[in-house]
Amino acid sequence: MRTVTELAGTGGPRGIFDELSKREVRRAALTAVAVPGYQVPFGSREMPVARGWGSGGLQVTLALVGPGDRLKVIDQGEDGGVNAANLRRLVVGHVGCEEETDTRRATLIQSRHRIPETPLRADQTLVLQVPVPEPLRAVEHDVREQRRMHAQEDYARMWVGLYEDLVRNGVVTKSAGYPCMVNGRYLISPTPIPRFDVPKLDQAEHLTLFGAGREKRIYAVPPHTRVEPLVFEDVPFEVEHTPGAACRHCGATASYLVEVPSMDGAVAWVCSDTDFCTRNREVR
């Protein structure tokens, strides 16, 4: 009589991500870099986080990270958030690399909602977790039709969406995940980053890789690549900014600020990027 353990054999290699899967992610990432903005399919694996909770970003990170890396993971701009801390510990525990919160010292940064305030360099890589990679989903549900539209660079209906938004609301209401043209060819959804962060992707020094675990897609914005938000010539692209608002802690006015409730009902603002805010306070 054989036991279940025997039937299962000696088991695969230890760890949460085997070498073959890493290679597949790397191949997809290389293709993505070669065709900026194109969504490359990959065989997304089960991860110890739920799909839609950063499993795509995690797989890209695991495929890239080595023991010598310094990994920074942020959630809503915070290094200390629960999701960020858990993901960071998971990777560090497996790979043995260093945890990092200082943007300047990190070699690899995984994020979902923000791009750090501190400009990234050529020797740094940004991995963005993507919940919904397909920007065309807003105007077309049929997946085959979405593919056709990408293949034929037929984005007229996205423009119609923008047109309708302007007609109905007087302004473009789309805030997070604003659709962008990459290298003048493919339309991407840059994850739920605010419009504020979109210009940071354009002609950047660093490589950005987008991983969508649930949708099994990887795409990239390589360094020095044009990333242009979809805007009409006569309706300027405006990033979020509240006149007069300044960070309660560091006093910054030019960073991305988020509103915090205060006891007396007054509006208070703080930097969304905690690492930037901390260092800014030290400077002061």
Next chain:
Amino acid sequence: MNVLEIRGLVKTFTLHTIDGRTVGALHGVDLDVARGEHVALAGSSGAGKSSLLRCVYRTYVPTAGRILLRTSEGTPVDLAALPDSEVADLRGRELGYVSQFLRAEPRRAVLDVVARAGAARGMDPEAARDSAATALRRLGIDERLWAMHTTVLSGGQKQRVNLAAGTISPPRLLLLDEPVSALDPVNREAVLAMIADLTDAGVAVLSVFHDLDAIERLATRVVVLEEGRVAADGPPAAVLRDSELNLEVAR
């Protein structure tokens, strides 16, 4: 110089819906019309007068024979064999047709109908409107009717609008099929005078009239058709005197 030369024109209808029987309308007609000449077709009803006009305009497909039209460029074209699109191009500019059957254009103002006919022949739209107004005035169409749809007009009014549209920017060859049949004496006079002016201006006219008086006044030559063949051809007075048709037409 002949504008129109018809040789051996045959027209036979094959009625497929009635056991495929054939009906002959024209049996080898030869006919010439020169520049500035008004040739009136005469003959009893069913003699082939209207069929002849329609073959020339290509509303009917000629069964055999040639219909040579010398265009303003001087080249003779055979209307019987010309591709449809080229016939369509000649219509209006070279080839005009005013029918007794008033196919009034629905939902279009009187002045528009006439002006558009001119514009379709390459007239400047402004000039076309002016010419249209002149023609309508001359033909006695009350100015209050100009903005109304053609469908509200009486038979005689429609007929005159048709004539105005068919002769604005006069074609080289004008085909007239009973253009005064529905008119009262006063308006009939205006129409006949206008047609006479066209002939004087060099337009070649091939016509079918019901009344002898019009033929005598306008025609420079009369061709009598009998059962689809030319029975007589000559000056109006002589032909009409010799022909038994004389009485028939007059009544």
Next chain:
Amino acid sequence: MSWALKVDGLGRVYGEQGPRSLPGTGPEHGTSVSPATGAVVAAWDVGFEVAPGEALGIVGESGSGKSTVMRCVAGDERPSRGSAYLSAYDDGRTDVLALDDGARRRLRIDRVAVVYQDPAAGLDLDTSAGGNIAERLTAAGGRHFGRIRERAAELLELTEVPLSRMDDPVRTFSGGMRQRVQIAKALANRPPVLLLDEPTTGLDASVAAGVLDLLRNLLERLGVAAVVVSHDFGVIEMLTRRVMVMQHGRVVETGLTDQLLEDPQHPYSQRLVAAARG
């Protein structure tokens, strides 16, 4: 080159494509279904030319192949054989039916426009009238919101749609008004060739008359080459000067429109005209 659109030897067979499918089909056999293979020869050996400013009609009963021809020329369907040329594309030297899907689709932006019987086929009903027109304008590279609005307004005025309704979803429009929006959208980028598939069928008589008048005026004014597919002789008579009669997938007669109505040659044409004249 006197034509804006030229079609040669167009054929569309559903089912087995080989030569075995042809014998036994066509008007003389009274069917378009191949006795040997069961294939449907929806259209075969169809050819025509349309000049700028000219409208050509295609008439026939349903199943005659007239709409198949139109769909093949429009690029909605791939023909089994044949070629088509546009004077506005590569000076008429390239067979546009042989282009890949993407290139064919781009022709629809500004070189060939189609107006379908059902406005829903040519419009997004949940988008505003202006937005539907904007689709065509942005596809052609329009990126200036103000100018897109201006051009859309101009087109709606041209097709007699009240400007007050420009920002309303097309779904809230009546059938006739939807058809006018579809026409406005088709004309957005001034295409030299316009294909009209039963443009007034399905509308109430009085509404149809209005749309027909509009089309007549537009065809006169814009100088486009038009192909009008209809089973309705009233439509054909008002809009076209030449006409092609189709039966069981074949062209049985071509002629001037008044000639077809007054002196139809083919037995089938005579039956059609007799029926229409009632």
